[in-house]
Amino acid sequence: MVLAQVHAVPDIAAAFDTDAAVLxxxxxxxxxxxxxxxxxxxxxxxxxxxxxxxQRELAEDCTQETFVAAxxxxxxxxxxxxxxxxxxxxxxxSVLSRRRRAGESDLSERDDxxxxxxxxxxxxxxxxxxxxxxxxxxxxxxxxxxxxxxxxYGYSHDEAAAMLDVAAGTCKAQLHRARAxxxxxxxxxxxxx
Amino acid sequence: xxxxxxxxxxxxxxxxxxxxxxxxxWAGIAAALDTPRxxxxxxxxxxxxxxxxxxxxxxxxxxxxVNPPLIAxxxxxxxxxxxxxxAAPDRGEYQQTRAGIEQLFRDRLALLRPDSRxxxxxxxxxxxxxxxxxxxALEADPASPLLLQFMQNTDQQEIDLYLSVVRNTExxxxxx
Numbered sequence: 401m402v403l404a405q406v407h408a409v410p411d412i413a414a415a416f417d418t419d420a421a422v423l424x425x426x427x428x429x430x431x432x433x434x435x436x437x438x439x440x441x442x443x444x445x446x447x448x449x450x451x452x453x454x455q456r457e458l459a460e461d462c463t464q465e466t467f468v469a470a471x472x473x474x475x476x477x478x479x480x481x482x483x484x485x486x487x488x489x490x491x492x493x494s495v496l497s498r499r500r501r502a503g504e505s506d507l508s509e510r511d512d513x514x515x516x517x518x519x520x521x522x523x524x525x526x527x528x529x530x531x532x533x534x535x536x537x538x539x540x541x542x543x544x545x546x547x548x549x550x551x552x553y554g555y556s557h558d559e560a561a562a563m564l565d566v567a568a569g570t571c572k573a574q575l576h577r578a579r580a581x582x583x584x585x586x587x588x589x590x591x592x593x
Numbered sequence: 594x595x596x597x598x599x600x601x602x603x604x605x606x607x608x609x610x611x612x613x614x615x616x617x618x619w620a621g622i623a624a625a626l627d628t629p630r631x632x633x634x635x636x637x638x639x640x641x642x643x644x645x646x647x648x649x650x651x652x653x654x655x656x657x658x659v660n661p662p663l664i665a666x667x668x669x670x671x672x673x674x675x676x677x678x679x680a681a682p683d684r685g686e687y688q689q690t691r692a693g694i695e696q697l698f699r700d701r702l703a704l705l706r707p708d709s710r711x712x713x714x715x716x717x718x719x720x721x722x723x724x725x726x727x728x729x730a731l732e733a734d735p736a737s738p739l740l741l742q743f744m745q746n747t748d749q750q751e752i753d754l755y756l757s758v759v760r761n762t763e764x765x766x767x768x769x
Binding site: 431469470494502533563 | 601604612618622625732
């Protein structure tokens with residue numbers, strides 16, 4: 401039996417976009433306002449970085465870099481997109497940039513090399529989210545990036561493609577690949593556990 | 594209401610999107626907020642255009658030297674570099690390989706005539722300055738994939754410059 405594949409697309413921007421007044425104050429150099437922005441968005445940004453980078457320490461660095469970059473670039477934010485989308489794009493840039501600088505095309509190899517694996521607090525529940533997190537962290541970077549942005553964070557293919565600087569068709573192909581790999585890995589886990 | 598029937602989609606949709614960062618993270622961010630803001634990105638674009646023009650000049654000067662480069666005998670034993678791929682490097686291997694190429698570049702550069710060496714060093718400075726400009730422009734426009742691409746291009750141009758010098762100063766085998 402073939403099940404229909406219907407993707408969940410939560411409206412991220414509507415869920416938590418930032419008050420215009422707070423943005424204006426922060427853009428003017430108000431650090432308290434910027435801290436409000438941090439408190440409001442850091443969970444999403446850290447979650448995104450953690451899943452894209454696949455490693456906690458790296459995710460902390462990328463989150464820090466994202467908010468520092470946002471602070472410096474806030475006066476140039478032109479509101480052509482939602483603030484949250486702009487911020488997430490910075491986070492994606494940060495991860496991709498660090499990946500490039502480190503010369504790592506596959507950060508998921510960290511698990512095999514004894515570094516701290518992806519076990520994010522709050523991700524362990526009865527539904528077995530840790531296994532899913534591990535399976536996602538083990539995906540090849542291109543496939544993982546798209547799966548995280550589209551599958552978990554609900555971005556459209558066009559939005560994810562723009563963030564990753566790839567064609568929308570590539571984005572769709574990578575998602576297909578990621579889902580196939582994920583299916584195989586999760587089935588394998590079920591057989592061996 | 595969207596009904597998610599695929600088990601993977603259902604699991605993905607059920608994953609927590611927010612993960613709390615460690616509490617100390619804000620302190621580090623707050624400390625970094627006082628550093629000065631950066632210049633706008635058109636400067637970086639201009640730098641990129643300069644690089645493209647100079648890359649052509651450099652290739653011409655290397656392939657048509659006024660005097661052939663002087664090669665030391667000990668370099669005759671050096672293995673020729675035929676291909677370097679950074680497409681899928683292992684962790685740490687990229688940096689190690691890059692450092693190795695840079696060292697070889699420095700060794701070969703030291704053997705060139707002073708005017709050729711000065712020209713190459715000038716081009717290297719331009720590439721590095723452009724990279725720095727782009728890095729600062731990224732601070733001002735951090736969400737720009739275009740700027741990120743520019744930065745990666747200048748990184749690659751620096752490596753291409755190293756390789757151009759190394760390849761063009763390979764010892765020539767002579768038949769006797």
